[in-house]
Amino acid sequence: MEGARDGDRLSMLRDTLARIEGREPRFDDTHPVCREETRRATENRLPLGAERFDALLGGGLPQAGLLEVRHDETREAGTASGFTLALAARYQEDRRPTPRRSLLWVAERQAAAEAGLPYAPGLADYGLDTARLFFSRTRRIEDALWVVEAALACGDFAAVALEVRGNPASLGFTESRRLHLKAKAAGLPLLLLRQGGAAEASAALLRFAVRPAPARPRRLTTGAALAGSLGNPVFSVTIEKNRAVPPQTLALEWSAHDLRFHDHDAAASRALSGAGRAHPVDRLPAPADGPDQPRPVGHVVAFRRAS
Amino acid sequence: MRIAALDRVAEGAGLRPGLGIAEARAMLPKLDVMPADPAADRSFLAGIADWCDRYTPLVGIDGSDGLFLDITGCAHLHGGEKALMADLLARLFHLGLEARATIAATPGLAWALARFGAAPAHIVDAGAEEEMLVPLPLASLRLPADMRDGLARLGLVSVHDILTMPRAPLVRRFGPLPLLRLDQALGREDEPISPRRPVALLAAERRLASPVVAQDDILAITLSLATSLRPGLEARGQGGRTFELQLFRIDSRVFRLAVGASAPLADPARIAGLFRERLAALHDDIDAGFGFEMLQLRVLSAESATPRQTDLATAGAEDRPLTGFIDQVTARLGPESLEVMLRQESHVPERAASFLPATEAPSPDAPIRQKTPLAARAVAAIGAVRPLRLFARPEPVEATAEVPEGPPMSFRWRRALYRVRHAEGPERIASEWWIDGEDWPVRDYFRVEDVEGRRFWLFREGFFSDITMPRWFLHGLFA
Numbered sequence: 061m062e063g064a065r066d067g068d069r070l071s072m073l074r075d076t077l078a079r080i081e082g083r084e085p086r087f088d089d090t091h092p093v094c095r096e097e098t099r100r101a102t103e104n105r106l107p108l109g110a111e112r113f114d115a116l117l118g119g120g121l122p123q124a125g126l127l128e129v130r131h132d133e134t135r136e137a138g139t140a141s142g143f144t145l146a147l148a149a150r151y152q153e154d155r156r157p158t159p160r161r162s163l164l165w166v167a168e169r170q171a172a173a174e175a176g177l178p179y180a181p182g183l184a185d186y187g188l189d190t191a192r193l194f195f196s197r198t199r200r201i202e203d204a205l206w207v208v209e210a211a212l213a214c215g216d217f218a219a220v221a222l223e224v225r226g227n228p229a230s231l232g233f234t235e236s237r238r239l240h241l242k243a244k245a246a247g248l249p250l251l252l253l254r255q256g257g258a259a260e261a262s263a264a265l266l267r268f269a270v271r272p273a274p275a276r277p278r279r280l281t282t283g284a285a286l287a288g289s290l291g292n293p294v295f296s297v298t299i300e301k302n303r304a305v306p307p308q309t310l311a312l313e314w315s316a317h318d319l320r321f322h323d324h325d326a327a328a329s330r331a332l333s334g335a336g337r338a339h340p341v342d343r344l345p346a347p348a349d350g351p352d353q354p355r356p357v358g359h360v361v362a363f364r365r366a367s
Numbered sequence: 368m369r370i371a372a373l374d375r376v377a378e379g380a381g382l383r384p385g386l387g388i389a390e391a392r393a394m395l396p397k398l399d400v401m402p403a404d405p406a407a408d409r410s411f412l413a414g415i416a417d418w419c420d421r422y423t424p425l426v427g428i429d430g431s432d433g434l435f436l437d438i439t440g441c442a443h444l445h446g447g448e449k450a451l452m453a454d455l456l457a458r459l460f461h462l463g464l465e466a467r468a469t470i471a472a473t474p475g476l477a478w479a480l481a482r483f484g485a486a487p488a489h490i491v492d493a494g495a496e497e498e499m500l501v502p503l504p505l506a507s508l509r510l511p512a513d514m515r516d517g518l519a520r521l522g523l524v525s526v527h528d529i530l531t532m533p534r535a536p537l538v539r540r541f542g543p544l545p546l547l548r549l550d551q552a553l554g555r556e557d558e559p560i561s562p563r564r565p566v567a568l569l570a571a572e573r574r575l576a577s578p579v580v581a582q583d584d585i586l587a588i589t590l591s592l593a594t595s596l597r598p599g600l601e602a603r604g605q606g607g608r609t610f611e612l613q614l615f616r617i618d619s620r621v622f623r624l625a626v627g628a629s630a631p632l633a634d635p636a637r638i639a640g641l642f643r644e645r646l647a648a649l650h651d652d653i654d655a656g657f658g659f660e661m662l663q664l665r666v667l668s669a670e671s672a673t674p675r676q677t678d679l680a681t682a683g684a685e686d687r688p689l690t691g692f693i694d695q696v697t698a699r700l701g702p703e704s705l706e707v708m709l710r711q712e713s714h715v716p717e718r719a720a721s722f723l724p725a726t727e728a729p730s731p732d733a734p735i736r737q738k739t740p741l742a743a744r745a746v747a748a749i750g751a752v753r754p755l756r757l758f759a760r761p762e763p764v765e766a767t768a769e770v771p772e773g774p775p776m777s778f779r780w781r782r783a784l785y786r787v788r789h790a791e792g793p794e795r796i797a798s799e800w801w802i803d804g805e806d807w808p809v810r811d812y813f814r815v816e817d818v819e820g821r822r823f824w825l826f827r828e829g830f831f832s833d834i835t836m837p838r839w840f841l842h843g844l845f846a
Contacts, residue, residue: 135783136821142755142846162689162731176756176844180708180720181743185752186846191736194725196696196705203704207696214692272820274788288789290816293846314846 106154108147109320110312113297117266118304121147124247126240128264128301130254131271134225137175137255139272142186143295144221144253146314146321149187151219151249153319160218161189166196166207167223171255174225187316201230208239212246221251227260237263259300267301273311276324292316294324371403405431415464416563417621420613421661422451424567427560433481435474435560448490456488462619474560475552476500479507479526496553501527508548514541567611567665569599578617578658582646585614585662589642592664593635606631606672612642614653615661622653626698629726630690631672637691638664644699693725702726712740714796716757716812716842719743751794752814754824754843761840764825768839771831774813778825780841785817793827808837814845822846 105120114120121127127147131140148163165178180190198204201224211220220243224231236252240263243250252264259267278291285291298309311324368388380395392398408431416434419426422445425437438451445451448470459466469484471477471491476499480489483503491499500507503526505515518541523529526549529537534546550556571592579585589612600606608631614622626641646653696705702724709728713719719742729735739747746753766778774790791814798807808829816822822845829837 135781138754138756138822138844138846139820141844145755146846173759176758178708179754179757179843180710181746182753182755182757182843184710184739184743185747186755190708190710191731194705194707195722198700198704203700207700207704210692210695214688216688216692272822274820275816275822290789290791290814290822293822294820296820
């Protein structure tokens with residue numbers, strides 16, 4: 061009896077600590093009440109579509125707060141902005157809390173000049189509603205932070221992205237904590253895209269380091285892969301900061317068509333796109349008489365001709 | 368060098384404008400000569416014109432040394448015509464200016480009496496126009512010098528002389544101008560004054576007994592001015608799109624702050640909020656000095672603000688906070704700091720999208736924002752993909768490519784070497800000859816992936832030939 065009460069107090073203390081630290085309290089899944097709590101906690105998250113990745117994040121991305129995406133070199137800006145924009149597209153598409161669809165992209169003028177300006181046709185191909193995307197370019201980083209704060213105060217956005225170059229002194233830990241708290245209070249996700257910057261202490265809930273990875277080859281209508289082609293982009297994402305689990309690297313594929321990520325099996329992809337192998341062919345011809353045909357499963361590899 | 372202007376002492380010594388400097392020095396050895404600066408004179412006159420906004424919104428500049436003030440309907444605000452003129456002349460005197468003024472029913476008569484009248488200040492009563500004008504010389508009719516000489520040769524030197532003449536021979540000989548000027552001065556012909564600045568639709572002002580310096584005080588007064596503008600806007604069923612705050616500093620300098628609203632605005636708190644952002648952005652550029660003695664809030668442009676009817680489907684999707692945000696950012700950082708993207712009907716990548724200040728952009732639901740251009744649909748139909756980020760100017764790269772039209776094998780961009788593993792293309796984009804002409808080189812675009820997985824958009828400009836090597840450029844980055 062005494063011990064059970066101690067256990068209760070311990071779990072209550074853990075719960076309080078978890079709340080202070082801003083993470084979801086963990087519950088024992090064996091108890092029905094706890095299972096309900098866990099379900100509610102994951103319901104508040106935005107799943108990305110990739111199961112393994114979502115599991116690492118505890119069900120998906122948080123609905124509010126600061127998330128950081130960084131990459132090591134400026135030449136990888138395309139990859140990192142792609143990952144950030146894919147997250148933004150997920151938030152834009154997510155209509156559970158309120159039907160807010162506007163996005164704001166705030167960039168320091170120099171960052172925008174160094175890595176290129178956002179390009180509306182490309183963004184539309186990528187799955188974003190460009191009619192509701194606002195782009196703000198400011199001369200100084202302080203102005204960019206002010207715009208972000210004004211946007212968080214306004215609150216009428218699906219997500220706000222802030223792009224900075226490197227590790228500016230005027231965006232240190234204090235400022236990131238301030239932004240995080242404001243975003244949390246506004247109930248908005250704030251994506252910080254750090255161009256060519258090192259990992260530094262920040263108040264972000266999650267920090268992703270993004271590296272490029274070979275794209276998935278395009279799929280033909282038969283389901284076969286077109287060797288040598290560039291299909292859906294793939295990112296190699298390291299979750300550098302995550303309170304729940306230690307850092308891990310995963311490959312994610314973004315599908316602009318269904319606006320979701322897929323877990324990407326690097327080995328399988330290499331097998332598909334690797335040079336020297338014969339083209340994989342389908343076991344069955346493409347269904348010709350209707351969309352309700354079962355999709356062929358797996359591939360057979362054609363042998364080299366003997367002669 | 369000749370004398371352009373001189374002071375009273377020099378005038379007393381017998382010097383005249385137009386006299387050579389050498390002759391003048393001979394007459395008056397201690398003469399102090401300064402080069403004339405017409406540009407500075409003009410800007411000084413413009414400063415005084417700004418300052419005169421305190422009397423009337425309709426201020427016109429006349430030549431290099433005069434101002435027209437249309438005080439119709441304004442005089443009673445300053446205690447009548449006489450009091451207004453006295454106040455104006457007294458203030459100008461304290462600024463160290465010697466000024467002459469006339470209040471008359473027509474600009475022409477006021478001009479004539481202010482320059483050629485006997486006293487430094489006149490007020491012409493109704494009905495006395497002709498009597499006042501008649502004794503003046505012909506120069507008072509604003510006639511060009513050669514025409515005055517021609518009239519003088521005929522013995523016509525004063526207004527009286529042409530007023531009593533038969534009109535037809537005069538017109539035949541000198542054209543319509545002398546009689547037109549005469550009629551304008553006497554009010555038989557209309558003569559508009561063209562104001563320097565757009566006349567505000569509505570304005571409210573506050574004169575202060577003791578000048579204010581603090582930003583909070585300025586904002587509080589702005590708020591109360593905006594409140595007093597509200598009934599006027601509501602009576603018209605309008606909301607302001609452009610507002611201007613004029614700050615009259617005690618030493619007669621005038622500062623103007625303009626803010627724009629993305630939607631018609633009549634709410635005083637939001638109008639004052641825009642000026643708060645504007646002031647916060649340029650607090651160092653406005654020098655309050657000893658303080659501002661008068662503030663004036665003007666509505667420069669307005670639009671009808673009929674409350675939009677919401678239907679049930681879009682209820683709740685009210686974009687009010689968003690317009691507030693747009694105005695706030697625009698007021699503080701300028702219209703270029705917040706933009707939206709507009710897709711254009713063009714095949715040339717850099718023309719297919721453009722940026723537009725968010726304040727001027729049509730609503731996101733407007734058809735022009737929603738529809739996909741035909742050119743973009745054609746691009747999608749061939750399965751081509753566009754990059755996420757596009758460089759404002761394509762960056763030159765050194766590429767090794769298969770001759771004549773193959774994809775690049777490797778390229779050097781920003782001093783780093785990239786080995787291409789996969790390439791898609793070419794996608795040939797030809798010139799828009801109706802804009803660029805026929806000479807614009809054809810571009811072959813390739814979508815390439817390097818060995819590490821970075822994806823780029825490269826193009827070759829032109830073709831291989833015996834004499835020219837085509838150049839390669841990097842135009843965009845893919846995800």
